[in-house]
Amino acid sequence: MVEADxxxxxxxxxxxxxxxxxxxxARRQFAEHGFERTTIRAVAADAGIDPALVMxxxxxxxxxxxxxxxxxxxxxxxxxxxxxDLPEAAAAHLFSGFEDPSRREGSEALLRSCLTHPLxxxxxxxxxxxxxxxxxxxxxxGTDAELRAAVLNACTLxxxxxxxxxxxxxxxxxxxxxxxxxxxxxxxxxxxxxxxxSDHRPV
Numbered sequence: 001m002v003e004a005d006x007x008x009x010x011x012x013x014x015x016x017x018x019x020x021x022x023x024x025x026a027r028r029q030f031a032e033h034g035f036e037r038t039t040i041r042a043v044a045a046d047a048g049i050d051p052a053l054v055m056x057x058x059x060x061x062x063x064x065x066x067x068x069x070x071x072x073x074x075x076x077x078x079x080x081x082x083x084x085d086l087p088e089a090a091a092a093h094l095f096s097g098f099e100d101p102s103r104r105e106g107s108e109a110l111l112r113s114c115l116t117h118p119l120x121x122x123x124x125x126x127x128x129x130x131x132x133x134x135x136x137x138x139x140x141x142g143t144d145a146e147l148r149a150a151v152l153n154a155c156t157l158x159x160x161x162x163x164x165x166x167x168x169x170x171x172x173x174x175x176x177x178x179x180x181x182x183x184x185x186x187x188x189x190x191x192x193x194x195x196x197x198s199d200h201r202p203v
Contacts, residue, residue: 015057021047022054026068031109035065035120065113065120066127072110073097073128079135086139086152087187091180094156098164099176108164115161129153140191152190159183 009017025046029038040061044051058064074096081089097107114121137149159179163171171179 018047018049018053019057022049022057022064023068023071026064027072027106027110030065030068030113031106034109035061035113035117038065040064062119062123066123069110069124069128072103072106075128075132079132079139081139083139083141083191086136086191087184090136090152090156090187091184094160094183095176098160104164111160111165115165148190152187155183155187155190 022043025043026038029043029046033042038061040054041051043064044054047054054064058067075093077096078086078089078093097103110124114124133149133153134146136152137145140148159171162168163174163179
């Protein structure tokens with residue numbers, strides 16, 4: 001619930017608190033009901049505010065889902081990592097939302113919504129993942145940087161789905177340290193500079 005204004009909080013701070021309350025409610029609603037069945041009215045009731053204010057802050061359900069996804073998926077450590085640290089950062093990002101018991105249910109629900117609802121998947125792909133992937137590609141640089149960044153993303157996403165949603169036994173039962181030990185060399189190979197094919201063409 002949004003606390004009553006005591007007259008001592010700035011307008012900007014009140015807005016920030018209200019947005020945080022709405023996003024927290026949105027994550028709960030999307031986690032419990034999925035994208036299709038979550039409504040602006042339900043999120044507003046959960047946050048203890050008027051539905052019109054939710055619309056004023058976030059526009060519509062699609063934009064609210066995008067904001068909730070951004071708030072749920074911490075990409076800072078990944079997009080800010082230098083090339084040498086990208087493999088470790090990518091592996092750590094893979095586990096960040098799922099190994100923490102307080103975040104796991106919401107992270108699983110977010111991913112499940114994106115895999116089962118086309119619009120939710122499009123929002124996550126275009127508004128959350130694409131900008132981060134472009135930044136990773138710029139960090140990698142060199143030949144096929146965009147493709148290598150996409151494959152790196154696909155590797156971590158695949159492990160996430162296999163371990164947490166499909167619960168493939170070998171993946172689900174593996175120790176995190178063992179997964180990181182096996183995964184990081186593969187990610188490092190994707191990050192390391194690749195020779196330009198043109199350098200090997202006969203003169």
